[in-house]
Amino acid sequence: MRNRLKKSKLGYLVIGIVLCALTVLLISLTIKRMEGEAPAFRLERPIESIGASYTLNGLASDHKSGLRRVWIAILQQGTEVTLLDQTFPSKGFFRGGENRIQTVSLEIKVRELGFRDGDAILRTAVWDYSWRGWWAGNRSYAEHKLLIDTQPASIKVLTGNQGLNQGGAGMAIYRVSEPVATSGVQVADSFFRGFAGHFDNPDIFVTFFAIPYNKGPETQLHVTATDLAGNISRTGFGYNINSKAFKYDTINIPNSFLKRKMPEFYEALEPGERSAALLDKFLAVNRNLRRANHKIVEDTCKNSDNRMYWTGHFLRLPASARKAGFGDRRTYRYRGRAVDKQVHLGIDLASVAYSAVPAANSGRVAFAEDLGIYGRTIIIDHGFGLFSMYGHLSRIQVTKDQVVSKGDVIGFTGKTGLAGGDHLHFAMLIHNTFVNPIEWWDAKWIKHHVAQKLKFVGELKP
Numbered sequence: 001m002r003n004r005l006k007k008s009k010l011g012y013l014v015i016g017i018v019l020c021a022l023t024v025l026l027i028s029l030t031i032k033r034m035e036g037e038a039p040a041f042r043l044e045r046p047i048e049s050i051g052a053s054y055t056l057n058g059l060a061s062d063h064k065s066g067l068r069r070v071w072i073a074i075l076q077q078g079t080e081v082t083l084l085d086q087t088f089p090s091k092g093f094f095r096g097g098e099n100r101i102q103t104v105s106l107e108i109k110v111r112e113l114g115f116r117d118g119d120a121i122l123r124t125a126v127w128d129y130s131w132r133g134w135w136a137g138n139r140s141y142a143e144h145k146l147l148i149d150t151q152p153a154s155i156k157v158l159t160g161n162q163g164l165n166q167g168g169a170g171m172a173i174y175r176v177s178e179p180v181a182t183s184g185v186q187v188a189d190s191f192f193r194g195f196a197g198h199f200d201n202p203d204i205f206v207t208f209f210a211i212p213y214n215k216g217p218e219t220q221l222h223v224t225a226t227d228l229a230g231n232i233s234r235t236g237f238g239y240n241i242n243s244k245a246f247k248y249d250t251i252n253i254p255n256s257f258l259k260r261k262m263p264e265f266y267e268a269l270e271p272g273e274r275s276a277a278l279l280d281k282f283l284a285v286n287r288n289l290r291r292a293n294h295k296i297v298e299d300t301c302k303n304s305d306n307r308m309y310w311t312g313h314f315l316r317l318p319a320s321a322r323k324a325g326f327g328d329r330r331t332y333r334y335r336g337r338a339v340d341k342q343v344h345l346g347i348d349l350a351s352v353a354y355s356a357v358p359a360a361n362s363g364r365v366a367f368a369e370d371l372g373i374y375g376r377t378i379i380i381d382h383g384f385g386l387f388s389m390y391g392h393l394s395r396i397q398v399t400k401d402q403v404v405s406k407g408d409v410i411g412f413t414g415k416t417g418l419a420g421g422d423h424l425h426f427a428m429l430i431h432n433t434f435v436n437p438i439e440w441w442d443a444k445w446i447k448h449h450v451a452q453k454l455k456f457v458g459e460l461k462p
Contacts, residue, residue: 035064038140039126041104047122049147051229056083056106058124065129066090066097068137070104074113076120076148081113096129110148120148152233153178153225158204158457161238162221163449167213167246167327169428169435171450172237173457175204176225183225185209186234191224192431195384197306199458206308206454208385210433213327213343217241246327249344253334257420258282265289268372279334285373285418286332286340293372298432300367300379301387310361310382313443315407317349317357317424324348326427326436345434346389346427353422354395355413359404360388360426360440368396374425375416380404388440391425392417 039062047056060070072084083106088099122144127137154177162170172185174194184193185207194205211219219241224234258278265285266274273284328344359380366387367379374391378398381387394414404410413424428437439445 035130036132036138037062037064037130038138039067039128040140041070041124041126041142043144047144047146049149049227049229050108050110051152051227051231052110052150054108054110054230056104056108056122058104060102060104060126061100062097062126062128062138063100064096065137067099067102068097068127068129069125070102071125072104072106073123074108074115074120075123076115076118079114080123081115083108090129110150115148117148117150120146122146147229149227149229150231152231153180153227155183155223155225155233155235157223157235157237158460159237159453161240164211164239164241165436165439166211166216166241166244167436168211168244168439169430169449170209170211170239171453172207172209172223173204173453174207174223174235175201177203178227179203180225180227181230183207183223185221186224187211187221188215188219190431190433192385192433195304195306198308198384198454204457206384208430210430210435211241212433213244213246213345213436215241216243244327246329247325249324249328249330251330251332253279253282253332253339261418265372279339282334283340286342289372290342293374296367296371297379297389297429301381301385301429301432304381304385304387304431305364305383308383309363309403310386310406312361312406313446314360314388314428314437314440315358316360316441317351317355317413317426320349320351320355320424322347323350323423326434326438346391346425347437348423348425350421350423351413353413355424356409357390357393357411357413357424359406359408359410361406363388363404365398365400365402365404365410368398368400368402371417373418375414375419376411377417378410380410385431387429388437389425389427389429391427392419392423394422 041058041060044057060067067088069087073080073082088097091098125141127139130137132138155174157174159173164170183205184191187209192207192209194207196202196205198206221239222234222236226232262278262281268289269284324344326347330342330344331338332340361382363380363382366381371377376393376396378390378396379387392414393411395412398410413422415422426437428435428440
């Protein structure tokens with residue numbers, strides 16, 4: 001009898017413990033499922049205006065209960081159009097939603113949805129699987145005021161006909177009718193951004209652009225602008241591109257040069273290339289490293305200061321002779337046979353060894369370090385997308401972000417990189433495109449193609 005009572009009490013105790021544990025678990029789950037943290041919806045970028053077609057990107061999230069529903073609509077003049085109303089599955093009564101994060105991408109075609117130009121409100125709401133609100137869940141709601149604008153900006157080109165050269169540069173000045181996100185000159189598949197701020201009127205932009213060395217008279221140009229709503233406008237202007245026949249050059253590579261130079265590029269070579277034959281090392285440097293170096297130059301010249309530091313023609317290395325020209329088609333020969341071909345995108349200037357190199361014009365130093373085939377190199381940002389480059393230097397006298405004046409000594413000529421002898425490799429770039437430096441050395445060219453245009457537009461009545 002006593003043993004039965006003991007077993008009965010023990011059974012009740014086990015049941016009690018289990019019930020207590022279940023109660024604690026239930027309370028814990030209930031507390032967890034009653035969480036009060038609202039879900040979130042974040043736009044990829046703030047929206048101030050949308051054009052005829054706009055892609056809305058955003059991210060809905062709830063890391064506790066999971067997403068239940070996402071709703072997005074636009075309200076204009078009392079009419080509301082739902083763009084998205086999506087619900088998400090649940091893992092089960094106690095486990096919440098399956099989706100913790102959901103990307104949203106909606107293409108909004110304004111006219112098809114019946115909207116008109118004017119003010120509107122973007123409305124977003126997100127619910128989660130919390131048990132709050134009698135299982136309705138937590139909700140976040142937001143409104144974003146926006147302007148529907150389907151009319152592109154108008155563009156008026158203020159400069160006249162352009163006389164351009166293959167491999168050369170040009171400048172266009174134009175006025176837009178409204179604030180724009182970006183504008184500039186499109187040359188074939190290359191875009192050259194315009195800069196405001198040179199004139200008092202913020203709607204007037206200046207764009208320096210390039211005709212690449214491999215683009216001839218048939219190349220098409222136009223001015224383009226994208227307004228804040230994403231509408232794109234284009235307009236043409238008068239121009240004529242003179243074709244240019246570039247020189248063909250042959251460079252013989254002696255073994256003595258390879259023995260002297262290739263050890264300098266040991267670290268730049270891939271591990272498998274370091275034990276290769278001299279010629280194979282040279283080809284790796286002349287091809288692969290050249291491409292990598294040009295990528296660094298392009299990246300350096302992507303961003304330019306929004307001011308024109310420079311004035312007048314650009315300086316050439318004093319008392320120097322030209323040893324190689326812009327656009328030269330080079331054939332490299334080794335032991336009597338052609339082994340490689342490259343295009344020379346600067347001008348090589350030679351004077352006495354270790355000659356002082358002046359800054360060709362005023363600007364900010366954007367790059368000042370070793371650059372592979374170009375050796376010790378300086379790149380100066382002259383503003384509005386215009387850059388000058390100085391390669392093969394023996395010594396660099398400036399530091400990155402230092403502002404220099406026209407004529408300041410920035411370094412000394414040398415034979416670093418792939419240089420066979422002491423000289424300066426001088427180049428000019430507009431954004432990431434090399435152009436012929438000869439134009440920029442020419443005071444008359446600067447006067448007719450830059451100074452007079454700036455003066456003319458500056459004297460125009462608002």
